[in-house]
Amino acid sequence: MTATANRLQRFTLSKRPWAVPAIITATVVTAAVAVPVFADADSELPEKSPAEVLASVAQAHEVPFAGTVVHSADLGFPELPVSGGDVSPLSLLAGATTARIWYSDPSSFRVALHGDLSETDVIVNDDELWYWNSEENTVRHHEGSLWPGEGDPDESGAGFATPGAALSNEAMAGLFLAWLTPTSDVSVDGTASVAGRAAYELVIRPDDERSLVDSVRLAVDGEHGVPLRIQVLAADGGDPAVEIGFTSVTFTEPEASVYEFTPPAGATVEEFDVEQWWSDKHAPQHDEDPFTAMDDIEVDVSEDGWASVITITGIEMADVTGQLEELTGGQGQGELGDLTGILDAFLNDMERVEGPYGSGVGFTSRLFSVLWLDDGRMLIGAVDLDVLEEAAA
Amino acid sequence: MSTSELIGAPAPAPTRTALPGTFLASELKLVLRRRRNLGMLGVLVAAPIVIGLALRASSSSGEGDGDAPAFLGEVAGNGLFLGFSGLLLLMPFFLPLAMSVVSGDSIAGEASAGTLRYLLIVPAGRGRLLATKYASCVLFGLITTVLVVTSGMVTGAALFSAGDVTLLSGTTIGFGETLWRALLMAGYAAVLLGGLAAIGVFVSTLTEVPVAAMATVAAIPVLSQILGLIPQLSWLHPWLLTDTWSVFGDFLREPIMTEAIGRGLLTHAGYAVIFLSFAWARLTMRDITS
The missing domain is CATH 1.10.287 (Helix Hairpins)
Known part of the structure; x- marks a missing residue:
């Protein structure tokens, strides 16, 4: 030896x-x-029907968890000059973003959106809401009921706050399926592994061949029913066009201390009323609205399942650039970053199109197309440009 | 193992079992006594002081610091932040440069001075020589990062107010916690430099010209950072040496975000093991003539 x-x-x-x-x-x-x-090896889960998987999702709001979520998008957009910092909402359009989430129940959770050296936090703790932005060093605080009044259940997941009020989870899942099946093929495609957890993969595949969406895949934790990942796959194959998923997750009650927030010394603290904000947002405010010149905008949706086309009339290109310049004080820098720069980046990527419907510019990304006609009509749909041209004619 | 080793006395030990620490201590002393290395250390420690003075001058003249990175703005609010900022600013280039010089010189320097063969005459073994050289590089890295953070925090505290530190998550931490996080960051930076040092020691075994080794090693993080900028190579990015070199912000969150940091520690341990084994093989194979 x-x-x-x-x-x-x-x-x-x-x-x-x-x-x-x-x-x-x-x-x-x-x-x-x-x-x-x-x-990430596949682990065995007992077989379940789509309805059963959806019913488990409807129950998931009772499960506490903590984890890291990574969002990545590859929509085939032109390079966007996103300059509003890493935590600008516009950064979600391209590239990858990391967030951490702690969740105990609908009235205590925290989401932290990470930038390189910055962080934006939303913390909800009972009837307190804190918003913290480290780059601007600002705190917004709201006290009182979070979701808008009971009379407005459609907005912002109020159904979330009153879980199962009227319908059982199974009935809700059934309704959702009934709504999906006329246009799509819904199936459970075995088990996937997300963040080391075995998950059912619910696949929603459009029946319509014109759709640019190949399928939407939702991975649902096999044990707790929490959605772990959602992927939108484009018809051109390749990497998912949009993917949001956990890279790590634990299903234990987060420590109460993560929901505690004390505004740091030196930060700007702003009291903020969610209800006021909601009503402001929904009330028409013509005198303050910066887009006053666009009052005559009309939105029309053709009912065609996945190939539906949204037609917006009354958007003149000159108006939009003018409005944007006014809105951002001629500098092109708004709260969201370089808005005019983004518009320019899109316009540069658009091709001139002409046809019986008139002329304009067209733009195709991996998931949707936009046709913007000179007569002020804008058509948007998750279809190829020629379908939009047909719809415009 | 002899009793003298166990109690750590300097000992009339037989020659073959010299105390493990003495070789390293004398090696580290050599590194730290070299005028070139002391100069680099001085420049690195002075960098946070210069940044602090510049910030002080600009904040007292009342100019807006609109273009400054946000984390530099924090310094004006709390001086202790300068310790973190110093490390962040030096990590992309100057700290690895210093490490390239020290590690690139480690074996090649002895070879060019004609002292390598004498080192190998003492029955210490080539593996042990390599381990000692590497350990002294890593210790040099740790000393550098700790000094940089310390000089930053001391300068910041002297020039600006030093109170509670506000983390990126908006949480406020006291002095003890600030020190602890600063130490963690310095330790993490030292591990990053330790990965580079392993490459440096390997390159250093390949040549007898120390400057060539230093230049090669200094180019590696730069090359790695360039590769990291090419989106078509995204599959390669998690494996790059420098991929986790900028995650210091994660130490400033509450609770500390450990995912990228853990990945960084693992990748650098991997780099260190691989390149040290190559360095060992090279040194064992090599005919030492000078």
Whole structure:
């Protein structure tokens, strides 16, 4: 035994020293590649129907969890000059964003959107809401009921706050399925592994061949019913056009301290009334609205399942650029970042189109197309440009 | 193992079992006594002081710091932040440069001075020589990062107010917690430099010209950062040496975000093991003539 070991050692040390780094490199690389694969290995889950999976999702708001979510988008957009910092909402359109989420119940949760050296937090703790932006060093605080009044249940997931008020989870899942099935094929495509958890993968595939969406895949935790990942796959194949998913998740009650927030010294604290904001947002305010010149905008949706086309009339290109310049004080820099720059980036990427419907510019991304005609009509749909041209004619 | 080793006495130990620490201590002393290395250390420690003075001058002249990165703006509010900022600003280039010089010199320097063969005459073994050289590089890295953070915090406290520190998450932490996080950041930076040091020691075994080794090692993080900017190579990015070099912000969140940091520690451990084994193989194979 020792003789063999000795001989082996003499062999490796004196004659073949390069074998040692070769073996070590192979081991390290294999471990680095294989460990995540093993961690993500499919685990067996009992078979479930789409309705059962959806019913488990409807129950998921009772499950506390904490985890890291990564959002990535590859819509095939032109390079966007997103300059409003890493945590600008516009940064969600392209690239990847990381957020951490802690959730105990609908009235205590926290979302932290990470930038490189910045963070935006939304913390809800009972009837207090805190918004913190580290780049601007501002705090917004709201006290009182969070969701808009009971008479307005459609907005902002009020159904969330009154779970199962009227319908059982199974009935809600059934209704949702009934709404989907005329236009799509809904199935459970075995199990996937997301953040090391075994999950059912619910696949919603449009029946309509014109749709640019190949499928929407929703991975639902097999044990707790919490949605772990949603992917929108484009018809051109390749990487998901949009993906939001957990990279790590634990289903334990987060510590109460993560929901505690005290405005730091030196920060601007602004009291903020959610209800007021909601009503402001929904009430027509013609005198303050910066888009006053666009009063004559009409929105029309053709009912055609996945190939529906949204037609907006009354958007003149000159108006929009003018409004944007006014809105951002001629500098093109708004709260959202470089707005005019983004518009320019889109316009540069658009091609001139002409047809029986008139002329204008067209733009196609991996998931949707836009046709903007010179007569002020704008058509948007998750279809190819020629379908929009047909609709415009 | 002899009793003298266990109690750590400097010992009339037989020559073959010299105390493990003494070799390293003398090696580290050599590194720290070299005028070139002391100069680099001085420049690195002075950098946060210069940044602090510049910020002080601009904030007292009342100019807006609209273009400054947000984390530099924090310094004016709390001086202790300068410790973090110093590390962040030096990590992309100057700290790895210093490490390239020290690690690139480690073996090649001895070879060019003609002292390598004498080192190998003492029955210390080539593996042990390599381990000691590497350990002294890593310790040099740790000393540098700790000094940079310390100089930043001391300068900041002297020039600006030093009170509670506001983290990126908006949470306020006291002095003890601030020190702890600063120490964690310095330690993490030292691990990052340790990964580079392993590459440096390996490159250093390849040549007898120390400057060539230093220049090669200094180019590696730059190359890695350039590769990290090319979106078509996104599959490669998680494996790059520098991919986790900018995650210091995660130490300033509450609770600390450990995912990228953990990945950084693992990748650098991997780099260190691989390149040290290559360096060992090279040094074992090599005919030492100088």
